[in-house]
Amino acid sequence: MPEAKWRVALLIFNGAWASTVYGSLELFHSANLRQPQDQQFHCDLLSADHKPVQLYGGHSIHGDSIIGEQAYDLIMLAHYWGDFEEVTQQYPNIPAWIAKQHAQGARIAGINSGIFWAAESGILNGGRATAYWRHLREFEQRYPDVQWQANQASVEHQGIYSSNGQNASMDLSLHLLEKFCGASIAAGLARDITFDSRRIYDLNLINIAGFRQHRDLGIHKAQDWLDEYFTESLELQHLAKQIGMSKRTFIRRFQKATGELPSRYLQRLRVEAAKHRLANTEDSIKTIGMDVGYRDISSFSKVFKSLTDVTPREFRRRLRPAAAGVRNISKSD
Known part of the structure; x- marks a missing residue:
């Protein structure tokens, strides 16, 4: 068995939701199966000590290893629904360990309310994150130095990722797969797990998250509007007036x-919304371009290539070779 490129830790603790642990674990395992001779991930279920962990659903499991000096490339923090003060007191060594791992270059991904561990460690101070909606108000009071984004499905800040619901958490895991393995593997896995291509694509809010790293509230408000209504015609005068x-x-x-x-x-x-449609549907390039806000395919293709270095047709061909000949795809891209 070849050595894996990336080491992933899936942190488990009393009260962690098994679905958010095993969902990510199985996705990374699926990525490995796609390239058995070129293993991408080595995954550890990681606990704070040698004691068994009581998951939210009542099952008891042991981790593969305990937190220590081993460095990881990615740390996934499971969703939690319980008394946050109590669980942080149970595991006083977790926050410092997360801070050290992040300082060494690990990416940290908090699935829904699991992001509280990152906030507790201090690495989110001055940064942005989202979380499961039921806990946002509590987190705002508990971690006032974090800018909590109630309306964003997924947020990235300096290598720290967060999501706010079950669908968003799967999007987040796929986004991380794309970061580590490339768009082709991520798009293939999205199709394999029968993603509903009709669902609004949340990853565009992650892929351009770097443009949210500021404190101008007026501009954040404008971005909120653009994030929701990007398919509509834009008049800067009207948006500025709003x-x-x-x-x-x-x-x-x-x-x-x-x-x-x-x-x-x-x-x-x-373009981010169009990339999802190109990878996950058989809609024609012309239809996709018009649906995301362009009046003609020529303008759409020109903008798409300026941001991706490939045409929409070539982007789809790279991710879905079999779709290149689908009869309803326009030839004039």
Whole structure:
């Protein structure tokens, strides 16, 4: 068996939800099965000590290993629903261990309310995250130095990932697979687990999360609107007026906060949504372009290539070779 490229720790503790542990574990295992001669992941169920862990559903399990000096590339923090004060007192060594791992370069992914471990460690101070909606108010009070994003399904901040629900957690796991293994494996696994291609694509909110790393509340409000209505026609004058700015001030502040012009940010949103449709549906390229906000296929293809270096047709061909000949795909991309 070849040595795996990446080491993944799935942290378990009393009260952890088994579904959020094993769902990620099986997804990484599926990635390994796709390339048996080129193993991607070595996964450990990791506990804080040698005691058995009582999962939320009542089952008792032991970890493969306990937290220590072993360095990991990715640490997954299971969802939790219980007394946060009690569980942090049970495991006083977990927060410092997470902080050390993050300092060494590990990516940290909190599945839904599991993100509280990252907040408890201090690595989220001054940063952004989301969590399961039932716990957001408690987290806002418990961790006031974190900007909690109630309306975002998934958030990334400096290598720390978070999600706010069951669907979002699966999107998050697939996004991490894409980060480590590339888009082809991630898209293939998404199809294998029968993702509902009709569901609104949440990953665009992760893939452009770097443009949210600022504290301009007015621009965050504008981004919230764009994230929801990116398929609609945009008039900067109207959007600027909605948030109480002149068009000139809005453009200046948007570019200062995000590093991008509003029009380019909008293009990124549309292209991310189109990438999902190209990978997971048989819709024609023309239909996809119009559905994400473009009036003609020429404009769509030009913008798509400027952001991805390939045309929509080539993007689909790389991820889905068998779809290249589907009869309803437009030939004029």
